[in-house]
Amino acid sequence: MFRKGNGLRSFNLTKPPHSLLGERRRHNRDSGIISVAYCRPTAVVRTRNRPPWRATRSLINGHNLTDVVITGNNGVIDGQGSIWWEWFRSRKLNYSRPHLVEFTDSQDIVISNLSFLNSPAWSIHPVYCSNVIVQNITIQTSPDSPFTDGIVPDSSSNMCIEDCSISVGHDAIALKSGWDGYGISYARPTTEIQITKVALQSAAGAALAFGSEMSGGISDVRAEQLYIYNSSTGVSFRTTLGRGGFVEKTVISNSVLENVREAIRFDGHSGGHPDDHYDPSEIPIIRKITLKSIVGSNISVAGTFQASKTIPSRLSASPISILR
Known part of the structure; x- marks a missing residue:
């Protein structure tokens, strides 16, 4: 309707x-x-x-x-x-x-x-949308399907994702907000996002991804009671020089990871540029990220951090238990 x-x-x-x-x-x-x-x-x-x-x-x-x-x-x-x-x-x-x-x-x-x-x-x-509820949804694609993301809030605000089961070839949930100068100039962030009680499986991407197209900014994200299983990466923060924007004020808590190759990933060299008009001096910022009360079992790599020296980042993690 x-x-x-x-x-x-x-x-x-x-x-x-x-x-x-x-x-x-x-x-x-x-x-x-x-x-x-x-x-x-x-x-x-x-x-x-x-x-x-x-x-x-x-x-x-x-x-x-x-x-x-x-x-x-x-x-x-x-x-x-x-x-x-x-x-x-x-x-x-x-x-x-x-x-x-x-x-x-x-x-x-x-x-x-x-x-x-x-x-x-x-x-x-949803793109440039507000007041969005996604509830009791099942999303499935073949594990080898290329770049098939599940739910992608894009420059959207006040969104709730709850009681969902997502199993896809790439990112299960991916938060985005524009690409390079286009996203910077429009400056509409993805903000006030609540994710709770979801089961996520990602064959080749991340169960929960931030970016890499995040030039308009991502902020005020609360993700809790995540069950991430049989995935390539659990939680991924992606950006690169020239992207600009920010990821901030994000809390991921009370979650379980099982059979995940890489639990947490920060990548400052992820993704390309849509054209040659990007500004290399536009430096993205990752700050005020909190991970707490997260338990993982059968995890190959607890965390990978590939941030550029020029990209400011701040992470708080406590308590986290990762078992191989």
Whole structure:
């Protein structure tokens, strides 16, 4: 259900007809499954915190909306992403891959009681959004699916992610806020984020990632009661010279890591630049990061710190127990 202006409209994802953006959909009414085989490329997409690029429109998308509810009785939205992963690996795509859900410049959004499977790229991507609740959501993609992130808050604020299970090929939850000068000039941080009671699995990325596109800033993040399992990295902070921005006022607590190759990672040399217009003097800042009451078992590496000497960082960690 969404409202724009004085109008009120609603849609039910478990009943036809559908007016979602895409073609050749297959709908199983009895099982409550929506499968999507193909989405149409759009023209150039322009945002304020990234350079222009050509993209395929996301399955469920909206701009400048208020009061959006996407919910179901444990229904399934299957993005049929395997063909997109194949095209991505073979470099046959002229456009970036679509996400399953993407909203821009919108507020008061609730996404709940659904399973999102096999997204071509990211599953849930709010950009410049506020007052967002993601609750009781399951997200799954194949472990070898390339760069398939789960939930990606991007220059968004006042967001709650709770009671979710996410198992993906790359980052399970990734906080972002713009890329280099584009994010710096727009200066809209991702802030006031609450993450609680989530199970996270990341095959090749991090269960919980900050950056590397964080030029608009990331602050006031509270993550607790995380269960991170069978993952490449548990918690990752990524940035690089020329990125600018900051990650600060973040607390990660009361969490458990099991069978994780690398529990915590700080990387000051992560990610490239969208073009040659970045300013190498824009130095990112990582500060006021607190990790506490975290227990890990069967961890290969407790922590990796690859920060540049020119990137200020401050970490507080107590108590943490890591067992091999």
